[in-house]
Amino acid sequence: MGVVVIRFHLDGKSGLSPYQQLVRQVRHALRLGLLLEGDQLPKVKDVVADLAINPNTVLKAYRELEHDGLVAARPGVGTFVTGTLSGAPLTALAPLRQDLRRWLAKARRAGLDEEGIEALFTTTFRAASKEDIA
Numbered sequence: 001m002g003v004v005v006i007r008f009h010l011d012g013k014s015g016l017s018p019y020q021q022l023v024r025q026v027r028h029a030l031r032l033g034l035l036l037e038g039d040q041l042p043k044v045k046d047v048v049a050d051l052a053i054n055p056n057t058v059l060k061a062y063r064e065l066e067h068d069g070l071v072a073a074r075p076g077v078g079t080f081v082t083g084t085l086s087g088a089p090l091t092a093l094a095p096l097r098q099d100l101r102r103w104l105a106k107a108r109r110a111g112l113d114e115e116g117i118e119a120l121f122t123t124t125f126r127a128a129s130k131e132d133i134a
Contacts, residue, residue: 005029005039010051013115018053022061030070030085032093041071041079 006029010018029035042050044058062079065071070083107117 006035006041008042008047008051010053017057018051019057019061019064022047022058023064026061026065026070027085030081030083035081037081037084039081041065041081043078 006026008022008025010021014021016024026035026041041062044055044062047053047058048055062071062073066073066079068083070081070085071079072082073079104117107120112120
C-alpha cells in the first residue's frame with residue numbers, strides 16, 4: 001500500500017474551481033516527480049476535513065484523474081497513482097528550482113508581491129511561448 005505524499009491547498013484567487021485546483025496539483029506533482037506510481041492520494045474524507053469542501057468536489061477531481069489514466073480507485077482502500085507525466089529529467093529540476101528561488105528572492109527585493117510575481121511570470125512565459133522560446 002502506498003504512502004500519502006501530497007497535501008492539497010486551495011487558492012480563492014486562482015480563478016480555478018476547487019476541483020480543478022486539486023487536479024492541477026496532482027498533475028504538477030506527477031510532472032515534477034513528487035508523486036510516483038503506487039503513491040496514495042489523500043482519502044476523500046481527509047481532504048474534505050482539511051479544506052472544508054464538498055466530498056463531491058474531491059470525487060470529481062479524482063474521477064477526472066482516473067479518466068486520464070493517472071490514478072485508480074481501490075474501493076475501501078483509497079486512490080493510487082497508476083500513471084506518470086513525462087517532463088524534464090528529475091535531475092534537471094534541482095538546479096532549475098534553485099535558479100527560480102534566486103529569481104523569486106530578487107523579485108521580492110524589487111518590491112513585487114505574490115500577485116505581481118505571478119503576473120510578471122505569466123505574461124513573460126506567454127510572450128516567450130509565442131516566440132517559441134519556452
